[in-house]
Amino acid sequence: MNALAATSRNFKQAAKLLGLDSKLEKSLLIPFREIKVECTIPKDDGTLASYVGFRVQHDNARGPMKGGIRYHHEVDPDEVNALAQLMTWKTAVANIPYGGAKGGIGCSPGELSISELERLTRVFTQKIHDLIGIHTDVPAPDMGTNSQTMAWILDEYSKFHGYSPAVVTGKPVDLGGSLGRDAATGRGVLFATEALLAEHGKGIAGQRFVIQILFDFFPKKPNDDPCMLCLAFQGFGNVGSWAAQLISEAGGKVIAISDVTGAVKNSNGLDITKLMKHSSENRGIKGFDGGDAIDPRSLLTEECDVLIPAALGGVINKDNANDIKAKYIIEAANHPTDPEADEILSKKGVLILPDILANSGGVTVSYFEWVQNIQGFMWDEEKVNTELKTYMTRGFRDVKEMCRSHHCDLRMGAFTLGVNRVARATVLRGWEA
Ligand SMILES: NC(=O)C1=CN([C@@H]2O[C@H](COP(=O)(O)OP(=O)(O)OC[C@H]3O[C@@H](n4cnc5c(N)ncnc54)[C@H](O)[C@@H]3O)[C@@H](O)[C@H]2O)C=CC1
Numbered sequence: 001m002n003a004l005a006a007t008s009r010n011f012k013q014a015a016k017l018l019g020l021d022s023k024l025e026k027s028l029l030i031p032f033r034e035i036k037v038e039c040t041i042p043k044d045d046g047t048l049a050s051y052v053g054f055r056v057q058h059d060n061a062r063g064p065m066k067g068g069i070r071y072h073h074e075v076d077p078d079e080v081n082a083l084a085q086l087m088t089w090k091t092a093v094a095n096i097p098y099g100g101a102k103g104g105i106g107c108s109p110g111e112l113s114i115s116e117l118e119r120l121t122r123v124f125t126q127k128i129h130d131l132i133g134i135h136t137d138v139p140a141p142d143m144g145t146n147s148q149t150m151a152w153i154l155d156e157y158s159k160f161h162g163y164s165p166a167v168v169t170g171k172p173v174d175l176g177g178s179l180g181r182d183a184a185t186g187r188g189v190l191f192a193t194e195a196l197l198a199e200h201g202k203g204i205a206g207q208r209f210v211i212q213i214l215f216d217f218f219p220k221k222p223n224d225d226p227c228m229l230c231l232a233f234q235g236f237g238n239v240g241s242w243a244a245q246l247i248s249e250a251g252g253k254v255i256a257i258s259d260v261t262g263a264v265k266n267s268n269g270l271d272i273t274k275l276m277k278h279s280s281e282n283r284g285i286k287g288f289d290g291g292d293a294i295d296p297r298s299l300l301t302e303e304c305d306v307l308i309p310a311a312l313g314g315v316i317n318k319d320n321a322n323d324i325k326a327k328y329i330i331e332a333a334n335h336p337t338d339p340e341a342d343e344i345l346s347k348k349g350v351l352i353l354p355d356i357l358a359n360s361g362g363v364t365v366s367y368f369e370w371v372q373n374i375q376g377f378m379w380d381e382e383k384v385n386t387e388l389k390t391y392m393t394r395g396f397r398d399v400k401e402m403c404r405s406h407h408c409d410l411r412m413g414a415f416t417l418g419v420n421r422v423a424r425a426t427v428l429r430g431w432e433a
């Protein structure tokens with residue numbers, strides 16, 4: 001099932017549980033604006049290359065639209081639309097005053113030089129600068145982009161509108177970025193995981209996780225814990241590497257990790273600091289000698305307690321759901337689980353912490369960054385992390401409350417929470433007709 005069909009199906013199920021009026025339901029699903037631009041740049045060898053860029057602005061009932069920009073060869077308008085929709089529900093779940101948007105350029109960033117990436121980013125910004133803005137639509141990093149990409153957007157946007165640090169978040173700290181934003185999505189994953197495990201009388205140090213990275217969290221005293229959990233992670237980029245690092249610092253043992261270059265497993269626990277160093281020096285985890293190389297396709301079905309997908313969408317589907325052995329799935333990536341897999345996993349008793357809650361730490365600290373830029377006052381990192389924990393814990397509590405009142409699972413708890421908040425704002429603004 002493609003990303004848009006999957007996201008829309010979850011939305012419609014939530015709308016039904018909430019008993020939303022059919023006109024309101026229809027209007028909430030239709031994006032506010034879909035932008036498609038052709039970005040032509042000179043390559044370093046003097047030839048011209050053209051790339052298609054998208055920005056889908058889904059909804060602004062609760063505030064300026066917010067969401068990342070992805071550089072990936074599989075970027076397509078339907079997926080960007082789905083990701084923009086997810087941002088609308090995610091910012092509402094986090095209860096931050098934003099709507100949702102997402103952007104992307106269909107390109108392979110690893111095959112472009114730094115100067116080509118800069119030219120591409122600047123051309124894209126020139127084409128969309130009058131449609132984004134501090135109180136309109138505020139981009140941020142996503143897959144394939146980073147703080148440097150945000151610095152180029154900020155600079156190009158500022159040529160048209162004057163110096164405007166708050167037009168993007170996730171930018172370098174030297175240009176007004178927030179302390180703690182780099183680690184925020186991974187740190188939010190840690191807090192959300194802790195909240196979920198605490199519900200079941202467990203803690204990080206007693207669990208095993210798999211996230212397109214495989215984490216194995218051994219209890220401090222293995223023999224005392226009859227239900228030791230294991231973690232696996234898929235993806236070792238911004239989100240996966242920070243989540244792995246922080247979970248391992250919290251006492252967990254990461255036993256397997258995959259990225260686009262390969263996968264590595266060590267049942268005694270991977271040394272995440274060494275793996276991060278290896279990955280940055282070698283542009284991937286392939287060749288790391290601190291574990292055994294495994295087939296990346298087997299990562300999602302590794303024997304473990306907690307699986308953490310932290311890369312692409314749709315990776316958990318009807319073809320592999322039956323083989324998943326994890327007891328918990330923490331969705332650090334956006335829409336990693338197909339609705340058909342959701343049904344299979346639910347029957348198996350697997351608990352899934354959905355993306356719009358689990359990975360909301362990134363956009364939450366983006367909000368803190370925007371607030372700091374507007375106030376012209378910088379927070380210290382401790383304040384950022386403490387506030388992030390408060391928001392993640394509150395988000396989990398609010399989702400559980402919806403699960404109780406609507407007798408539904410965590411995904412529907414999160415969707416009903418987000419959709420209901422956006423629906424209320426829409427009606428209050430008189431937009432429902
Ligand atoms: N960066 C952020 O703040 C946020 C990111 N996300 C989501 O988290 C996910 C990861 O994003 P980032 O870490 O920012 O991206 P990134 O570009 O920093 O890293 C992506 C990682 O995924 C790996 N990967 C790509 N294809 C793969 C494959 N087929 N198998 C295994 N690994 C593969 C890459 O090798 C890399 O390690 C995406 O779904 C993104 O939308 C969600 C919330 C916020």
Ligand SMILES: O=C(O)CCC(=O)C(=O)O
Pocket residue numbers: 066067068069090138139140141142169170334359360362363364366
């Ligand atoms: O930080 C942000 O504004 C957006 C992050 C994002 O793209 C996401 O949560 O999927």
